[in-house]
Amino acid sequence: DVITSDLIISGIVVADDKSGNLYKQLFVQDATGGLQILLDANSLYGTYPVGRRIFIKCKDLCISDYNGTMELGVKATVAGLPSIEGIPANLISKYVVGGSINNPVVPIVVTQNQLGTNMQDKYLGSLIQLDDYEFSDTTITFSDTSAYKSTLNIDIKNCSNQFITIRTSAYANFAGRKVPGGKGSVIAIYTTFGSTKQLILRSAEDVMFSGNRCNAFEESF
Numbered sequence: 336d337v338i339t340s341d342l343i344i345s346g347i348v349v350a351d352d353k354s355g356n357l358y359k360q361l362f363v364q365d366a367t368g369g370l371q372i373l374l375d376a377n378s379l380y381g382t383y384p385v386g387r388r389i390f391i392k393c394k395d396l397c398i399s400d401y402n403g404t405m406e407l408g409v410k411a412t413v414a415g416l417p418s419i420e421g422i423p424a425n426l427i428s429k430y431v432v433g434g435s436i437n438n439p440v441v442p443i444v445v446t447q448n449q450l451g452t453n454m455q456d457k458y459l460g461s462l463i464q465l466d467d468y469e470f471s472d473t474t475i476t477f478s479d480t481s482a483y484k485s486t487l488n489i490d491i492k493n494c495s496n497q498f499i500t501i502r503t504s505a506y507a508n509f510a511g512r513k514v515p516g517g518k519g520s521v522i523a524i525y526t527t528f529g530s531t532k533q534l535i536l537r538s539a540e541d542v543m544f545s546g547n548r549c550n551a552f553e554e555s556f
Contacts, residue, residue: 337410342393346370347438349462350524351380354538356507359421362460362524363389369460369524371401373408374431375421385537388434396422396430403454403527442522447497452527463525465534468493469518469548477539478503478510488533489514491521494549501534502526509539519544 346363361372361383372391383389397410399419411420422430442464450458468491478487484505492498501523503510522541523534536542 336399337395337397338393340394343390344370344393345388345390345434347440348383348385348387348389349440350535350537351383351385352378353380353384354508354536356504356509356536356538358504358506361389362462363391364461368457369462371404371406371460371526372431373406373419373421374424374427376424376427383431383433384436386438386440387436388438390432390434392430392432400454402529403452404459405454447493447499447532450499450525450532452530452532456527458525459527461525462522463534464520464522465491465493465499466520467518468499468521469544470514470516471498473514473516476511476513477501477536478507479505480511491534492549494518499532499534501536503536507536509536512539515542515544516548517544518546518548 346365348361349364349369350357350362352358359374359376361374361379362369363372397408397419399406406419408419408421411418440462442462444464445458447465471490471492475489479485486502486504488500488502490498490500520543523536526533526535
């Protein structure tokens with residue numbers, strides 16, 4: 336849908352492209368929720384880093400979704416069908432205005448049961464924190480390190496055996512790092528792909544798994 340009203344929205348950047356896990360996109364958030372912004376430019380973190388308030392002039396932009404996660408960009412036509420793409424680099428300053436920097440960015444602590452897959456879910460596109468999770472397989476790296484450069488989905492779980500997917504680009508600067516073997520908190524952007532709940536990391540440092548695993552006692556015994 337193309338926005339035809341003189342609507343201006345504002346939010347704080349909660350995830351940028353510094354680590355390479357996000358590509359030509361930012362996530363912004365306010366008290367009502369989060370939103371993915373598509374921008375056809377690289378190194379966005381230099382101008383719009385995490386913690387910067389931005390204002391977006393929405394008139395003539397397009398709001399759409401990618402399998403249930405809302406996106407804001409410009410309307411495009413792909414293979415004769417309506418689509419969405421990033422705001423062209425030479426037009427970004429027309430639509431996006433930078434405000435104050437170093438605003439506090441605090442993740443919303445939630446449980447997995449609170450995360451919905453409806454496109455209007457208030458946590459979608461937002462920076463969240465899940466506590467007491469661990470990687471199911473501790474022998475792997477965050478993403479594909481082969482020549483194929485495939486984005487990788489890997490599971491984390493809590494002690495109640497609830498699983499959720501972490502999706503990491505092979506171009507992330509931490510793609511080849513081995514996942515931590517402990518249990519703890521993870522901070523990530525919450526997205527969906529249809530009915531699948533997904534987390535997108537900003538960096539490996541947002542995975543704070545240093546505690547004892549769920550079955551640590553059984554393993555030691």
